[in-house]
Amino acid sequence: MENPQLTVLVGPTAVGKGTVVAQLRRRHPEVVVSVSATTRRPRPGEVDGVHYRFVDDDEFDALVASGGMLEWALVHGAHRYGTPRRPVEEALEAGSPVLLEIDLDGARQVRASRPHSQFVFLAPPSWEALVERLVGRGTEDEEERARRLETARIEMDASGEFDAIVINDDVDEAVAELARLMGLE
Structure with a gap:
C-alpha cells in the first residue's frame, strides 16, 4: 500500500502503543490522531476533546444509529468507546494522515467500512517481554493482569x-x- 492516509494501529496491552503514538506525534505533528468518544465520566485531568470526547448515552446512541461511528464497543460491560466518523473523514478530506489507535474488534469494524486503510499491528519482541512490561508497570492487580494477558494472547x-x-x-x-x-519518512 503506497502511503495510505488512514492507518489503524492495534497491539496488546503494555506493548507501548501510547508511547509510540506520542513520539510519532512529536516527530510528525501533521498526523491527526483520532479522539475517541466515550460514555464514561472524565477522570481528573482529562480534557473533553483532547483525551476523549465525553458524551452521554443518548448522544452515543444517536452517533451509532446515524452511522456516525467508524467503530465502537462496550468495554468492561460498563462504558462505550468509539471513533467518531466525521473528524476522521474531515482530516482525510483535508489531506492529513490519520492514525487510529484502537482495539482488535474496532480494527475489524474499520476494515469492513474502510478496507483500503492500512492496518498495523504493534507487537512486543516476545511474549515474556510483554508479561514483564505489564507486571513492571504495576497498575493492575493479579486478576486484571491475567484478564489482560488472556486478551493479549x-x-x-x-x-x-x-x-x-x-x-x-x-x-x-x-x-x-x-x-x-x-x-512520513
Missing part, C-alpha cells in the same frame, strides 16, 4: 490479519517504522 494470534507488523523492541525504531509505513 487473542490479539497476538490475530496479528496475521494485519498489513504490517512492527516490533516494539526499541521505541525509536518502532516509531520510524510506523512513520515509514505511513509515508
